[in-house]
Amino acid sequence: GAVVSQHPSWVICKSGTSVKIECRSLDFQATTMFWYRQFPKQSLMLMATSNEGSKATYEQGVEKDKFLINHASLTLSTLTVTSAHPEDSSFYICSATGRGDYEQYFGPGTRLTVT
């Protein structure tokens, strides 16, 4: 149980375009979802936390107008990178927690390359 999926697993886009990444909890209701970013050879950095039906809470230094997060249902959160630039190329990972469950279950990650 407690499976989290991400789609797509990798994406290449051109500079200036927007790309959407989906995060789904497959077998549980995710009351809270987290989005992380990981640059090569670095650790995971939390970008934002979203609760179902509420606006996301962004970490300091993360542009909320550039990284749009929507958590419209208990099984789906999306991260949209708007006007992507090469420096946004990274590994984006989501995680989710269920109601009353403090454990975080991670998705497999999405590799974004902006050319």
Next chain:
Amino acid sequence: DAKTTQPPSMDCAEGRAANLPCNHSTISGNEYVYWYRQIHSQGPQYIIHGLKNNETNEMASLIITEDRKSSTLILPHATLRDTAVYYCIVRAGAGSYQLTFGKGTKLSVIP
């Protein structure tokens, strides 16, 4: 959350036990010790967590010192598939979901 210190890298022979240390000298009474690992280009995988007592599951054992200032993750019979970055994370208990990842320990299992 308290900060953790881990060695940047370790090697372990295949089939032997891998012992990964973690220092968390500023841990407070309500903080748990969590271990995750990340195999290359994958999302982190939960391994084990504990508060005071030693814990064991099908993946690993967690030994926490009596003063709780350090802990050791033990993989009893390391395989090549255990090659990964292992993260020791201290996290507050009830009411706090956030995980703060440090640099972790890169474990290389050698054939």
